[in-house]
Amino acid sequence: MAALLLAGTGAAAQADAGGGMQACAAIDTDAERLACYDRVSGRASTAPATTDIPATALTAEPAARPAAEPAGLAAAEPGAPMTAPAAADEPITAPAVGTGESRAASLLTNAWSFEPDSERYLIKLYRPNYVNPVRYQSRTNEKPLEPLFTALDSEDNEVDNLEAAFQISFKTRFWASDDRRWGGWFAYTQQSLWQVYNSEKSSPFRDTNYMPELKLAWQPRLSFGGFDWQLLSLGYTHESNGRADPISRSWDRLVAEIGIEKGDFALLLRPWIRIDDAGDDNPDITDYYGYGDLTAVYKWRGHSFTLVGRGNPVEKKGALRVSWMTPRLLGPLRGYLLGFTGYGDTLLDYNFKQNAVSAGVALNDILDR
Numbered sequence: 001m002a003a004l005l006l007a008g009t010g011a012a013a014q015a016d017a018g019g020g021m022q023a024c025a026a027i028d029t030d031a032e033r034l035a036c037y038d039r040v041s042g043r044a045s046t047a048p049a050t051t052d053i054p055a056t057a058l059t060a061e062p063a064a065r066p067a068a069e070p071a072g073l074a075a076a077e078p079g080a081p082m083t084a085p086a087a088a089d090e091p092i093t094a095p096a097v098g099t100g101e102s103r104a105a106s107l108l109t110n111a112w113s114f115e116p117d118s119e120r121y122l123i124k125l126y127r128p129n130y131v132n133p134v135r136y137q138s139r140t141n142e143k144p145l146e147p148l149f150t151a152l153d154s155e156d157n158e159v160d161n162l163e164a165a166f167q168i169s170f171k172t173r174f175w176a177s178d179d180r181r182w183g184g185w186f187a188y189t190q191q192s193l194w195q196v197y198n199s200e201k202s203s204p205f206r207d208t209n210y211m212p213e214l215k216l217a218w219q220p221r222l223s224f225g226g227f228d229w230q231l232l233s234l235g236y237t238h239e240s241n242g243r244a245d246p247i248s249r250s251w252d253r254l255v256a257e258i259g260i261e262k263g264d265f266a267l268l269l270r271p272w273i274r275i276d277d278a279g280d281d282n283p284d285i286t287d288y289y290g291y292g293d294l295t296a297v298y299k300w301r302g303h304s305f306t307l308v309g310r311g312n313p314v315e316k317k318g319a320l321r322v323s324w325m326t327p328r329l330l331g332p333l334r335g336y337l338l339g340f341t342g343y344g345d346t347l348l349d350y351n352f353k354q355n356a357v358s359a360g361v362a363l364n365d366i367l368d369r
Contacts, residue, residue, distance in 0.1 A: 107266050107299070107367045108230035108259045113173065113180065114219040120176045125364040126187050127169035128323070130336050132360030135165040135193070137345075141352040144247045145206075159206065160198040165358050167191045171213075181221075185235075187213040193346055207348040211239040215255075227267075231259030237272070241347045249347035251285055252276040266367060268295040285350050287315045288343040297367050302327030304334075304365040311342070319343050325365050336362035 024036035109115060113122060140159040168190045175184035192208040195201060215235025222229040233256065240250030253272040260267050271292035274285075293310035304325040311318015319342025326335035338358045344350040 130362035132358035135358035
């Protein structure tokens with residue numbers, strides 16, 4: 001009887017197990033289906049064991065956290081190259097638009113097109129190109145013009161204190177080395193003083209000076225004392241007023257030019273040697289003009305300030321010219337104010353001392369592109 005009962009119980013268990021397996025097989029979820037099989041087969045649960053945590057660990061101070069990663073590293077996307085952020089005391093400068101450089105471009109490099117990618121042959125503005133409708137002079141120099149007034153049988157031999165002045169100046173490069181550090185240039189400057197308001201004398205041009213130049217320019221690219229030496233040139237300069245005796249004025253020179261700069265400030269030193277003979281109409285011109293001049297240029301927020309000094313310290317004669325150009329006002333035009341004191345604002349007045357001030361508009365200063 002016992003054997004029969006045991007046999008019946010085993011058979012029933014097998015039947016129940018068979019039915020349970022079929023029920024488990026009908027479950028779609030893998031985890032639930034596996035749990036069902038474990039229950040039917042009587043397999044023990046495989047829950048992960050837990051580790052007892054000491055009570056002291058619950059009250060202890062938390063371990064020191066690792067130092068925070070730089071923001072640039074923590075925020076980096078997976079697989080992206082990681083770059084260290086700039087130090088807190090390291091200045092960050094934005095590159096100049098269109099240049100890829102953070103510093104200002106060289107004034108002298110721009111003015112003389114020493115950039116390696118510049119055009120080999122080009123024409124550029126040179127000295128200031130301006131039109132000053134108003135020029136007032138403290139004294140007028142009638143003496144050189146007296147023979148003309150006499151020939152015209154004029155009773156009024158006076159020159160007006162108020163006149164106009166204008167200047168045209170350009171330069172062209174006709175040769176350059178492959179790296180553009182050497183260049184051959186021809187330049188031309190014409191300055192005119194016009195008695196436009198002197199209708200009694202038919203508004204004549206009081207004086208016009210013509211100055212062609214031929215020069216060889218080189219960029220040394222040397223630095224000393226915080227300055228960059230960017231220009232060295234040597235050339236021939238002729239200057240005359242194209243007039244006949246007795247008001248003819250002219251001279252010829254060999255002129256060197258040394259240009260250094262620091263940021264928006266530049267210094268141009270021009271020593272010269274007179275090479276024509278003394279048999280002309282102004283043999284003593286170096287007593288008044290000296291043997292060189294010095295030009296200082298400073299640019300600030302679009303403004304341009306220029307100071308030019310020259311003279312002969314031995315003879316205690318010379319001149320000073322100061323100018324201011326505003327930022328652009330209308331298209332390329334800029335306001336222009338020019339002051340002069342001393343000898344030789346024009347060749348006709350090389351030995352005549354006066355003060356003068358003029359105002360108008362200009363296209364460029366001496367170091368514009």
